[in-house]
Every structure is written in structure tokens, then in C-alpha cells.
Amino acid sequence: MESRRFAWNVGAGIIYALLLTIVITVFDLIAKLFYPPFPILISPLLIVFSYPVLALVELVVLGLMLLFAYPITVKSLNSELGQVRYLSIFGIIGYLIFSLLPYAVHTPYIQTFIGLIIVSILFNGLFSGSLATLMFSKKEESQSKTNLNLRRN
Numbered sequence: 001m002e003s004r005r006f007a008w009n010v011g012a013g014i015i016y017a018l019l020l021t022i023v024i025t026v027f028d029l030i031a032k033l034f035y036p037p038f039p040i041l042i043s044p045l046l047i048v049f050s051y052p053v054l055a056l057v058e059l060v061v062l063g064l065m066l067l068f069a070y071p072i073t074v075k076s077l078n079s080e081l082g083q084v085r086y087l088s089i090f091g092i093i094g095y096l097i098f099s100l101l102p103y104a105v106h107t108p109y110i111q112t113f114i115g116l117i118i119v120s121i122l123f124n125g126l127f128s129g130s131l132a133t134l135m136f137s138k139k140e141e142s143q144s145k146t147n148l149n150l151r152r153n
Contacts, residue, residue, distance in 0.1 A: 005083075006130065006133045009083060009129035010126055010130065010133075011125070013124065013126065013127070014121060016091045016125070017122075020065065020092070020124075024044070024061065025040065025042055027058060028054070028058075038051060042099050043096075043100050043103060044058035044062065044096065044099070045099070046100060046103055069085050069088035070085060082136055082139065083133070083135075086132035086136055090127065090132055091128040094124040094127040097124075102116035102120060
């Protein structure tokens with residue numbers, strides 16, 4: 001595993017987690033505008049039983065963000081942007097898990113809540129960046145072994 005690729009993937013994972021948080025928050029604000037009883041929560045898994053419509057909207061948005069990383073079918077671009085796909089997959093999985101973190105600690109202070117949101121974004125970036133690096137490195141390693149075996153034959 002290359003340290004430069006790891007650092008870039010973790011940085012991209014943090015930015016992607018921040019983007020996911022902003023997009024989900026904007027959709028929650030839009031839902032609150034049209035139906036005021038909806039809360040503004042950034043965790044789709046937390047509201048799945050209390051507000052299933054809002055949770056469904058958030059999960060659809062996350063699915064669309066995942067599909068946005070997949071339309072590349074050209075083989076040369078597919079090999080170069082493969083780690084973007086892994087980063088997107090693990091970023092969304094990490095978002096579903098780590099977005100529960102701000103709601104794990106109940107305090108009356110908004111600063112604590114905002115700090116926990118920032119920590120969840122950082123954890124998600126570290127999680128998605130490191131897993132994307134590991135998966136892409138394993139994929140490259142297996143492809144290089146396959147190419148080496150084909151050259152020998």
C-alpha cells in the first residue's frame with residue numbers, strides 16, 4: 001500500500017463525507033420546509049422507524065450519490081477511477097454507520113453536537129479512505145499477477 005495513495009484517499013474520503021452530510025442536511029431542510037413536523041436529522045438509520053418517508057428520501061439520495069460514481073464504462077478510465085468507486089461505496093457505508101455518532105451522546109450544548117458531527121465526518125473519511133486504498137491495492141496486485149502469468153505463457 002502506497003502512503004501517498006492512502007493520504008489522498010483519506011483526504012478525499014473526508015471531503016466526500018462532508019459532501020454527504022451537507023447534501024443530506026439540505027434535503028432534510030427541504031423536507032422541513034414542506035412538512036414542518038419532520039426533524040432535521042443527518043442519520044437515515046436513526047429515523048427509519050419514526051419517519052420512514054424521510055428516511056426513504058435520504059436513502060434514495062445516498063443511492064443516487066453511489067450511482068453517480070458508476071457510469072464509467074471505458075476500460076482505461078475504469079482502471080484509473082476504480083478507487084473512486086470504492087471510495088464512494090465505503091463512504092456511504094461509513095456514513096450510515098458514523099452518522100449515528102452525534103446522537104450517541106445527549107447534551108444540551110450545540111457545540112458538542114457540532115463537534116460530534118465533525119468527528120463522525122473525520123472517522124468516515126478515515127474509514128472509507130483506508131478501505132478504498134486496501135481494496136484498490138489488492139485489485140491492482142491481483143491484476144499485475146494475472147498479467148505476469150499471461151506474459152509467461
